[in-house]
Amino acid sequence: MADNNQELKEVDLQLPATAEAIAELKPGNIVFLSGVVYTAREGVYDRVLSGGEPLPDGLLQTSNVNFHCSPAASPQPDGTFSVGGVTATASFRFSKYMAEWLDLTQTKIVIGKGGMSKEDYETVFAPRGAIYLTTVGYGTGALLGRGVKSVRDVHWLDDLGIAQAMWMFEVEKFGPFIVDSDLDGNSLFAAQGELVNQNIESLYDGLKKPTLHRYGETDDRTDELM
Amino acid sequence: MINAESIETAGYEIMRKAAIDIPEDYLNGIKASQKQEQNTLSGYVIKTMIDNYDAATEDRRPMCADTGLPRYYVKIGDNAPLKGGFTGIERALRSATARATTDVPLRPNRVHPLWRTEHNNNVGINAPEIEWSFEPDVDWIDVTTVHKGGLFGTDYRMLFPGDGIDGIKRFFLDTMIAFGKRGLCCQPAIVGIGVGGSKDTCMQLGKQAACLRSVGEPNPDAKIAELESELMEMGNSIGMGPMGFVGSSMVVDCHIEVGYTHTGGMPVSVHTFCLSSRRATARLHADGSIEYRTDPQWFTPYMRRETVEWPTTIKS
Numbered sequence: 330m331a332d333n334n335q336e337l338k339e340v341d342l343q344l345p346a347t348a349e350a351i352a353e354l355k356p357g358n359i360v361f362l363s364g365v366v367y368t369a370r371e372g373v374y375d376r377v378l379s380g381g382e383p384l385p386d387g388l389l390q391t392s393n394v395n396f397h398c399s400p401a402a403s404p405q406p407d408g409t410f411s412v413g414g415v416t417a418t419a420s421f422r423f424s425k426y427m428a429e430w431l432d433l434t435q436t437k438i439v440i441g442k443g444g445m446s447k448e449d450y451e452t453v454f455a456p457r458g459a460i461y462l463t464t465v466g467y468g469t470g471a472l473l474g475r476g477v478k479s480v481r482d483v484h485w486l487d488d489l490g491i492a493q494a495m496w497m498f499e500v501e502k503f504g505p506f507i508v509d510s511d512l513d514g515n516s517l518f519a520a521q522g523e524l525v526n527q528n529i530e531s532l533y534d535g536l537k538k539p540t541l542h543r544y545g546e547t548d549d550r551t552d553e554l555m
Numbered sequence: 556m557i558n559a560e561s562i563e564t565a566g567y568e569i570m571r572k573a574a575i576d577i578p579e580d581y582l583n584g585i586k587a588s589q590k591q592e593q594n595t596l597s598g599y600v601i602k603t604m605i606d607n608y609d610a611a612t613e614d615r616r617p618m619c620a621d622t623g624l625p626r627y628y629v630k631i632g633d634n635a636p637l638k639g640g641f642t643g644i645e646r647a648l649r650s651a652t653a654r655a656t657t658d659v660p661l662r663p664n665r666v667h668p669l670w671r672t673e674h675n676n677n678v679g680i681n682a683p684e685i686e687w688s689f690e691p692d693v694d695w696i697d698v699t700t701v702h703k704g705g706l707f708g709t710d711y712r713m714l715f716p717g718d719g720i721d722g723i724k725r726f727f728l729d730t731m732i733a734f735g736k737r738g739l740c741c742q743p744a745i746v747g748i749g750v751g752g753s754k755d756t757c758m759q760l761g762k763q764a765a766c767l768r769s770v771g772e773p774n775p776d777a778k779i780a781e782l783e784s785e786l787m788e789m790g791n792s793i794g795m796g797p798m799g800f801v802g803s804s805m806v807v808d809c810h811i812e813v814g815y816t817h818t819g820g821m822p823v824s825v826h827t828f829c830l831s832s833r834r835a836t837a838r839l840h841a842d843g844s845i846e847y848r849t850d851p852q853w854f855t856p857y858m859r860r861e862t863v864e865w866p867t868t869i870k871s
Contacts, residue, residue, distance in 0.1 A: 337599055357596065401620045403660035413660045414574075414617035419706065419739065443737040443798075466604040466797050467741045468619040468831035471611035490673055491663055505603060507596075507798075518737050521596070521800045528794040529732060536725050540715045 341502070345393045346437055351460055354508045356517035360462055361504035365481060365497060366394040366440070370418060372493030374426040376485060377433070385484045385495065389435055392497065397423060397441030399492035401470070402480070410480045412498070414470030417442040420461070428453045442467050444509040444518040451514035462506035463518070469505075476503030557696055557839045559639040559647045565837035565845050566651030567658075569700045570625060572835040574617040574659050577608040578849035581745065581832045584770035584807035588743050592804050597796030601743070601804060604797075604830050619831035622661040623702040625652055625677055626684040628767060628853060632693035636841050645685055648698070652676065652683050661702075686759075691857055694841040699851040701766045701834045708740030708827035711758055716821055720782065723750065723823055724789065730825040731790050731805060738798035741829035743807045745770060746790065749824040752814030761824035764810040766834060767853035774811055775859070783809045797830065807832075812854070 337359050342350055344364025354360065367388065376382045397420045401413040420441030427449060430436065439445075440462045445454070454461060464473070481497040489495075509517045542554040582605075589601045611618035627648050631637070637644075653676035656663055663675040665682045677683065710730045714722040727748065734740035747765025749757045773780035787809040796802015816822060838846045856862045 337595060359599070399620065399662055401617050401622055401660050401662040403657050411660060414611075414620035414622070414662075416620035418621070443739060463798070466600045466607070466830050467738060468621075468829065469603055469607040470619040470621075470831075471614060471616050472603070472607045474616050474620070475610055475614060490666075491675060518799065522736060524801045525736075525793070525795050525799065532728055532789075532793060533725065536721045537719075539722060539725060540718050541713070543712075 339505075345391075348437075348458055351437055351458065352512055354460060355511055356508050356515050356520070358508040359504070360506045360508060361502050362394065362476075362506070363501045363503065364394075365392040366396045366500055366503070367392045367498070368396045368398045368400070368494075368496040369430075370397055370399070370423060370493060371426075372489040373485065373495045374423065374430060376489070378426060378429050384434065385482070393434070393436050394438040394440065395430070395434070395436045396498075397439070398496075400477075400496060402491055402496070410483070412477050412480060413474055415473040415477055416468060416470040417464040419443050420445055424449055431457045431459050438462060440464065440506060444516060447514065447516045447519040450510040450516055454510055455512050455514040458512065460508065460512065461510040463509045465505050465507060472505070473503060476500050556636050556638050556843060557841065559643045561839055561843060561845060562644055562647040562696070562698065563651050565698055565839055566627070566648045566700070567655050568845075568847065569698065569835040569837050570651060570655035570661065571659050572847060573700050573702050573833040574622050574661060575611050575615055576835075576849075577611070577618060578769075578832065578834060580769040580771060580850065581807065582608060584745075585743060585830075588804035588807055591791070592796060592802055594796055594800065594802040596800045597798075597802030597804060600797040600800070617659060617661065618833070619704075620662055621704045622659075622664065623704045623833070624664060624682070624684075625655075625661060625700060625702050628686045628688070628699040628701070628763075628851065630688045630690055630697040630853065632690050632695050634692070634694040634841075635696050636694065637696065641687075648683065648685060649678050653678050688853070688858060690855060696839045697836055697852070698839070699767065699834060699836040699853065702831075703766060703833070704741065704829060706739075708734040708744065708829070709762075709825065711754065711822070711824045713754070714821040714823050715819070718821060722821070723748070723782075724786070726823055727786055727825055728789065728793070731793060732795075734827065735793065735795045735805060736799045738800075740827040741831070742795075742797055742827065743804040744827035744829050745832055746786070746806050746809045747826040747828065748786070748809065748811045749822075749826075750811060750813045751816035751822065753816070754822055756814050757816075757822040758824045760812040760814055761826045763853060764812040765826040765828040766832075767851040768810045769850045770808040772810075775861070779811050779813065783811050
């Protein structure tokens, strides 16, 4: 786990990532990627996992990195694409797809915003030799856009639109990302969250109780909120 | 004369500027947070974000791929010589949005809420939103765009007079903690708080407070300004930094706007304008020239109705 007062370790990773390289990554490490990453989110997951559509040819051989991302891309008159900014979307929403998706695609690195639950890492990711990298600050669109050297291919663009299509990006020194989970199922977000939580109760000291509560504070719908 | 073509040009240009160039006031605010931040991970995130602003400006590419829900705020001077009418402005801004979406490029985020269909240009039913305001004794038109992501960091609650300032603090903390975890609201943020009005104006005031005031610009009411400082300090003492890591940088600035409300209630809304706080303004002058800036100057004394006579009973 990253010690808050230590320098952060930086790692350059060649893709497809090997099992050995992945095993060395620890929560809090900074990672840059070179190779091919693909984007996929609910649109693609639904197509393939519920709709039964086949994976694009060659995906398994080309990339084992799934980026939860919708690029700011636009088609050019010559048929190529201009990719401006690239940033991640919140990953926790895709939790339900992950086990089946990792099995089918042999994906070993998932990149996104904000991580998944520690339980997902322990029961879905780590047993499949997969880890999670988070984007930094969540708005580093220009830095990540710089790392995208070209669009190798795009699938389901007409059906799913720019935001949901599967983009295959050739990337170089693509990053930075922070390692959230490792192969032991540790999570940087969970560990940091626990530290933050220690202080939370005291923040409310001395503030009077609210006049009206609301559902969410209680899940019992027979409760009155006054 | 201010015609539809110059409004289209200005709208297009501010879309590009907003997406690419971080406003100076926010950059200064984030650098102040960076100085305070003691934690290595949180400090690393802030440093990386500052590198990202530089990369965006150097490459002329959007700082964040989630270019939000682009929308506009238009302020029209009473004496502005407008040609083409108000629907002409709306038409020009729809066109500017579509053109900028392809050229910048912006992400075509706008979809039908139920059918998820889109036109790949950020234009659709009630989109882009345009909010209108007016200014006495001037002959210009200000057009401001704001690009703000929309999923996390905003909440509304009906509080009551008995909840008082404590109630606002409690709600503020709840929102910061709920959306600060894992950095869902992309803090450090400019936090805007709307107090009063009816439910919809409360949301509107809070959003405008977050997006249309510069960092370092306090509310003119000294007591409200004091509450702004207090809440900012409170947010930064949660113990949370960017991405929800241990740290002290949650709030770059806190802005409160108020509106007269129902005697029995005190509605409050909280909004966070993220690490990519994107806004740009164009002023269209009566002679047809256009000037660009990053400070929307939305909350004029007239806007807060400070210059309006309060007693309006007509004497017979």
